[in-house]
Amino acid sequence: MTASDETAPAEFAERARPSAFLEVRDLKIHFPTDDGVVKSVDGLSFQLERGRTLGIVGESGSGKSVTSLGILGLHNRQNARVSGEIWLDGQELVGSTPEQVRRLRGRQMAMIFQDPLSSMHPFYTVGKQIIEAYRVHNDVSKAVARKHAIDMLGRVGIPKPDQRVDDYPHQFSGGMRQRAMIAMALSCDPELLIADEPTTALDVTVQAQILDLIRDLQEEFNSAVIMITHDLGVVAELSDDILVMYAGRCVEYAAVEDAFHRPLHPYTWGLLGSMPRLDRERSERLMPIKGSPPSLINVPDGCPFHPRCPYGELTGGKADTERPELRELEPGHKAACHLPLEQRREIWNAEIAPKL
């Protein structure tokens, strides 16, 4: 947190109070290290309403997870520099004290982690961990909390929850463990649920069950959900909107429908191209993106995607020098690319879409 945030005048905060349930404005999370400053998140903004689901996609190292940790205030405070604003239900989080943010965690915003085995404490029973989460925000007796925990385990579809509540995480199967994790996250009815690759560690049949569960529960609780994944399939399944991240920034933001059918950024094309589709001929090959994600310490000048972009030359050298801004090109559809809009539409229609 920078000093300016902490001393921000009250009227400024008043004026800037947004209408959306969650609004992130120009969020930057940088980590100074011996090797240089790691710009994990570098100026990210988005909004999210209750009952809606936002999918954040991108390759590993694009800053997705750091964003979610940043919202929850779980980034390493000792070595992170955070600026920008995060508004949750009218409260600004970046400028809040760690204690204020802590009180919100678990109660107003909760998170489901990628690897449920490593994310649950191996020494405590599942029940105990849910009870703990519940009691820290609710002043109830252990017995009541236990009943609630059993109830939650039942609601996420764990059979015989009254027995399994006393089991240890390692005694659960992978899918059951993720259900328990979800039960724990939902134990205090959070209004914002962040799911960080909730299904990556699971096998395919279980994946579908978990995604169904999250959707059902979202409807039931009317929460806002951020779904972080590199799997476009998951996003297509669950999300209303989609935010594509590259090198700590948003390169395209759109409704799911637009993103899949009228994507406006070459990186999104690449993501779509590298997604296997069951409804296609097997003989057709995937089109993986060349190269590897950039170092977050030495982000390339100009458009950070240009070293991997097959169309970079078409910008007349602009991509190498100038960083493209994220512009709203259609209502609700933003992208950051130097290519003229028309040219992009042509390329999509002519070269990319037919191959997908």
Add this chain to the structure above:
Amino acid sequence: MGPFNVLAYIIRRLIGAVLMLLLVSLVTFGIFFWMPKLAGQTTDQIAASYVGKAPTAEAIAATKERLHLDQPVVLQYGHYLKGIVAGQDFKAGPEVDHCPAPCLGYSFRTSQPVLPQLIDRAPATLSLAAGAALLWLVSGVTIGVLSALRRGSFLDRAAMVIALGGVSLPIYFTGLLSLAIFSYNLKIFPGGGSYRPFSEDPLHWFESLVLPWVTLAFLYAAMYARLTRAGMLETLGEDYIRTARAKGLPEKTVITKHALRSSLTPILTVFGLDLGLLLGGAVLTENTFSIPGLGQLAIAAINGGDLPVVLGVTLLAATFVVLLNLVVDVLYAAIDPRVRLG
């Protein structure tokens, strides 16, 4: 995991421990009887060590017979084992002395039974090791945890510099230094060799052990501070700590309930091993401070080629290690539900 499983496990471990002790004693035997023979010594030469001031041929022959040195090493070993199980007779002159089981034999040098000597020396070593262990565990772990929590702070850096210094200092140097400063110059604590048993003079016992405790504990505390810090940092990086925070738990709860418990369990194992080894004789510390413990006994016995005493100490030392390992493993299983005894 029922109590029967635990019991069965402990029994199995104890059988393993006995096998291990057999191995340890066999190796000791080998070093004393087999190695010299390899190096070219005859049985007469070995026996000559234990004859006294007039090693005539007949005296050597008598000694060989008395100490069973004329038998093959395997038989001698069998004789020794039999003594442990069934006791042993010893010709003390006009009558025969019986040493009841478990009999660890008689010293080759002083003809005294070994077990009473061990029992006599053990309290000094126990006093030294237990006191130091308490000191280093409390201080080392505390410093390590604080260092990990304030990583990069002045406290952390200072503590780690001191800790690295601590593990780099030989105990006999710090011991001599502390004696020179606190005993010889400042005269705050009594000098080396002033140890008195607790039963005789508790106050003096305490006074005489302060320097050895602190010196020994300093070395280990330094090691444990480093271990604890590393373990704590490792744990703090675990996903489940992030989960605990994500649940909105206060930082204090996260540290004490979630982080400490996991990071201290490996420390427990190391602690068991360290304490076990120390209980078998803190050789260097006892030597530096002239504490009449098992380590001093062992060194004297080794220098005197007094095999039964050496065997006694090594067996006792190995027993301590094995037992403490067992205790630690059982405790570990109690702490970490993933560990199954078996």
Add this chain to the structure above:
Amino acid sequence: MTAPIEVTGSDAEAQPEAVLAGIDRKAIQGRSLWQIAWLRLKRDKVALIGGGIVVFLILVAIFGPFLVQDPNVFHQNLNDPTFNRPKYGFWHSGISGDHWLGVEPSNGRDMLARIVHGARVSLLVAFCATLLSVVIGVVLGVVAGYFGGWVDTIISRAMDVFLAFPLLLFAIALVGVLADASVFGLSGNGLRIWVLMFVIGFFNWPYIGRIIRGQTLSLREREFVDAARSMGAGSFYILFRELLPNLVAPILVYSTLLIPTNILFEAALSFLGVGVIPPKPSWGGMLSQAVSTYSVAPMFMVIPGLAIFITVLAFNLFGDGLRDALDPRAK
């Protein structure tokens, strides 16, 4: 004996600090492990100082003995016969222009020369003992970790047995037994130094063995090993061409950290009177002499003590830095 837990003293110590906790590791991708390690090491001032001292000490051990006085020449005229300590210098150290670190009590041998010659013995024994430990530990560790099954059981139990032994006692007994032996035409100090190397090296292998076994266990499951195996590579090939190169970093780190341990071990044996045979100087031997003189000539205790301390500390600093830089767990 079935030990359910594989964490040992050295294993636990081996756990590297999570240097990059909270940072996406991929951020610094793109450079090889060795390049990164070198970059990090270059920035670690403390480790560099340690490394510098290590290099200096090695140079001293190699060339020092040619530059100093004869360590065995007596200067009794510097000695006060009543108290058996040097006449001159602060704290009766005998420090003067001729003797920069003073002289020994009673016979007045030059301390600088003895410290320098002691460094040679100390480092030689420690290096060779470490080499032995590493060779045994790596071979047995890799074999145990790679083959598993009964091979692993036997080797692991052997390590347990070693860890339960009162090693110092055994080392003393062994050195004592071999005191007057003559083996392979070696005797006296020629033999003694070999015995010391062997005893120290042989008793220390389980520490590194455990680490390597653990690393091998995890490497064994990695894709590239499967790949090699599926291509029909033999065990020997996999062990030495696939696994070993990936173990170089931890081997390097723990060898560096084993050296100071072995220096302390050698010094302890010398302190207890089973080190090199006089008049060859050794630091531990000097300290044991100082036991009877520290009250009248304290510098005689302080100087060899500091020599051990600085050497061990330098190796520890460098080893720690190397570990942080290579961070074997980051792989």
Add this chain to the structure above:
Amino acid sequence: MNKIRPLAVLAAGVVVSAGLAACGGGDDGGSGSGPGYNSAIDKIVNTSDKKGGTLRLADSDDFDSPDPGNTYYAWSQNFARLYGRGLTTFKPAAGKDSLQVVPDLATGLGTPSDGGKTWTYKLRTGVQYDDGTTVTSKDVKYAVERSNFSDELQLGPKYFKQYLIDNPTPYKGPYKDKSPEGLKSIETPDDNTIVFKLKQAFSEFDYLVGMSQTIPVPQAKDTGLKYESAIVSSGPYKVDSYQRGKVMTLSRNTHWRQDTDPIRKALPDKIELQLKQNADDIDNRLLSGALDMDVTGVGVQAGTQAKVLNADQKPYVDNPYQGFLRFMSLNVNVKPLDNVHCRTAVQYATDKVAAQSAYGGPLAGGDVATTVLPPSVDGYRKFDLYPQKYQSAGGVDQATLDKAKQELAACGKPQGFTTKISARSDRPKEVAMAQAIQQGLAKVGIKVDIVQFPAGDYFNKYVGAPKYVHDHGIGMMLMAWAADWPTGYGFLSQITDGRAIKPSGGNNLAELNEKSINDAFDAAISNTDKAARTKAYGDIDEAIMKQAVEVPLIYAKALLYRPKNVTNAGITLGYGGMYDYLNMGVTK
């Protein structure tokens, strides 16, 4: 750290020359009210007849055994007289008077007959054990039998076995041989008479029966090796308890009667001997007054030396000769030391001053030696066959080195030679001495390698076993020697008589076996004229030095501390320059 344990001190010399006191080192009288530096060397100080109190003694180690029949330590022989009475003992006095043998359990000294081959002693009547039974001559016979002939008791000297006539079938000791007559060469015609029959004439038998091995042991009470914890006392004190490694306590033997014992005063009510105490701690307690005596009598620790030589403490310090010679034996069967010229070269080139410093300097180490007999031993004659001169900066001067080189040339080794020198590994000062000698000899090209052996096995396994010495080419051997009884014969015969060479455990390390010297020993010991014997010992000493087989290094001395609390403190040379414990008392 490691103290020198007197292996075999039973005596020292008769002639305590005037030079002895002078050698004490610049006696400035000191200050304070104490009796003065070195005052107890030739007279008893703090004389007193006051009874009562507890005499507090301490030892950094333990007895070999407190059993009078199973001990060899000098201090133990000295101390055992408090709970046992042998046939004779040394006169409780200081200095040369202490070398005089006086009757103790016997009414007078032995009566020789058969040309010195038979010795008869009469026992005092009315001497009782602490259980009230009466001491008989059979108990003395039994004590000698068990200590010299049994397999179990191995720690003491075996002189009786060596000199007494054995049975026709070798006697196996009282534990194996249960026949009533036992050893036939000891006769007990009645309860108060004992007769010893020797193989050869032996004029100094009174000294032999002064050893603790003649302290009577009643056969019914003998428990062999366990007797040490159930000793039956015939002296003024009984043993209340002996716990190995911890403590021995003595209290008055109510059956001891002053009228049977003209030499003992029996002053303290109790005597407590703490065992296995830290050496430095003993010194600190002596200085603070918490302790009365370091019972081993081998001097204060190096760290204490500076403290006791301060002006305020010096009047309570004595610096006597200890009856030891520290020397180096040159083995005549190890090449090239079989050549007398090579041995002579070593005599010249050995840096004795460096050796002296290594051993602790003139006060704690001793004086540079030129003869085998130390000044405190009967027969000592001052001479120096191989005079050396030293440089001020240390080391033997060039002229002396040149002499050494000439001898080397005469030996056919002008460039020097290589051999080994042995020292006891657990005696750091001896190892230091070896290094001092090594560096001195290097100057004439004699290169020696140091080999170390544990003290416990030094004679039995290594340097005392000629085969080992020859096989390993150990030409030079460091050792220390004190007489087992206080005459030239007692001192020299074990280390220089050719018949003392044994396959193992011998002390004639040089393997000197000259017929003329062997004969001289025989002539001397059968000579009943004491003055003639004394002269003969000096001659033998010179004859030995002419062979150049022994390189005398230092006449050992020690700095002994004598606390104010102690009364009747005097240095007895009978036990090697330590305080006499027989009549020691305390002021409080």
